[in-house]
Amino acid sequence: MKFHKLIIVALKSIARNKMRSLLTMLGVIIGVGSVITMVALGEGSQKDIENDVVSLGTNLLMVRPGSIKSGGVRGGAGSRPSLSMKDVSRLKQSATLLRWVSAEVRANGQVIAGNNNWNTTITGVAPEYLSIRNYQIATGSFFTHRDCKTRAKVAVLGKTVADELFPNESPVGARLRIRNVPFMVIGVLAEKGQSSMGNDQDDIILAPDSTVLFRLSNGKFVNDISASAVSSEQMDAAKAELTALLRSEHRLTAKDEDDFGVRDQTEIIEIATQVTGTLTLLLSSVAGVSLLVGGIGIMNIMLVSVTERTREIGIRLAIGARPFDILAQFLVEAAILSLFGGLIGILSGLGAAWAVGMLLGVSAVINPTVVLIAVLFTSGVGVSFGFYPARKAANLNPIEALRYE
């Protein structure tokens, strides 16, 4: 029998049992729909995190004290203070592949301005920090190298801090006290918003590194060093140069391990997306199982259909249908059922991904490959689960089929 006739016969039989066909397809619809939704949301949130990390800075290299490879009895990364302002100066002087370098000295504390107070982190940085981390000044100005040298008590506020402490007035030129040390506000940073991991990137105060180091911190160690490589192609070379410079500065011999760790953005992205990746995989496999259940549903209905249509099969065989014609007829019917289900599933999956994405504030990324795989997979499900009932129909003896009541 010609292929287009097979399709017409299959469509007629599907249309004859609309409700049953719909229920059969439901399993596939739910399966495909949830796979599409999960993958779209998973990839979307991954993309969100990537964008966040990229917005952390350009060609960013982050140095943390202590070994990154935590093991044995040593504490984790950052547990051992080992970075100092001397390291920062060495990098600034000698590194050829680093465009900007800045220390990060952090202190936590209560900040008071007039009647308002707010608990936040004060980060001491160099003026280059603005470029390294892609911050913009909204109003006022940023501090200079001179301010750093003179340990000037000036501060630049993030949007959240500015709103909390100065709800009704412009903060620029105002005074505030951080752990009883008086500071003058000279600028406010442009809003960066929430990161995809949920922390408020505007809840910060920036001040000159030396000021924070000597007035608010221990005066010896810095928490991190942020640097920016000259170009993205030179990231690895810059990382190697930075490592070599710090090792020589720390007088480490060849058999000593690094007492600091360097991470670039790719690694940060990897770590951040590991969790969402695992979650996506888990949810997708749950969705995959429902696809399998949908396939079994198709097999079930096809078996019922073969039994119900035994006489019809007998008639077709008697007037000269080859067993292969019968096999093809039922396979095409199963494939059409699952393909229809798959298409509806894709549409509803895309819709659901979009709706849930809107609701949770996650972007949904539609991956054409995944859609294609879903389509191929569903037709595969239809054909493979339709095969057993179809073969059963094709192997019927014409006379027995005709006698079937």
Add this chain to the structure above:
Amino acid sequence: MRSEQICLSQVKKIFSIGENKVEALGGVSLSIYSGEFIAVMGSSGSGKSTLMNILGCLDIPTSGNYSLEGLAVEDLNRTELADLRNTKLGFVFQGFNLLPRTTALENVELPMSYDRHCRIANPRKSSIEALRHVGLENRLNHEPNQLSGGQQQRVAIARALVTEPAIILADEPTGNLDSHTTLEILELFQRLNREGLTLVMVTHETEVAEYATRLVELRDGRLLKDEAVLTPRNAEEDLKRVAS
């Protein structure tokens, strides 16, 4: 001149239902020559349908040989048997066996959709022609449940005719028809027979058998009688007589 088209030798068909064995055919040998019009008679349960099913390649003998136009049927596989049914044989069943919820025209077209060689150039046109042959040209789009028993029988005959088979096997084709329609069908059969078609027809009625050229009678799965009808009746003339 006439060639042997069908040759059955010592054909047995035994049905086993659990322990019980029913011998439906107990060694039937029969030669059918092309251009014959054979009436098969016998009481109910004598094995007529069983014989027809074997002749129609729908069932295979338990033992014995069946050769159809020189082909040993027992050596063919399911696909080859299907092709044989499709191209060489036309079968009219005792119980019509039309596809339900499918129009008369589509039912008649069905065998041609399984013909790989597209022997019939224009299936639609041939189907309408076949339905006109059996007097149903104004019932083309009726479904089986909208047709009377006799009309369904005639759709089944049209379906058997349309592929231009060499042999038509009809299991009580006139069982559900009134005497006038019976005559019309017999007239059609005789006309096709004169054009060279071989016909094997099961009937209960001696009157109907009188239109054939040869009469075969079965009893308990064995041949009881096999004789030529010396002066077959002419359905065309009988029709005219009824009309006048």
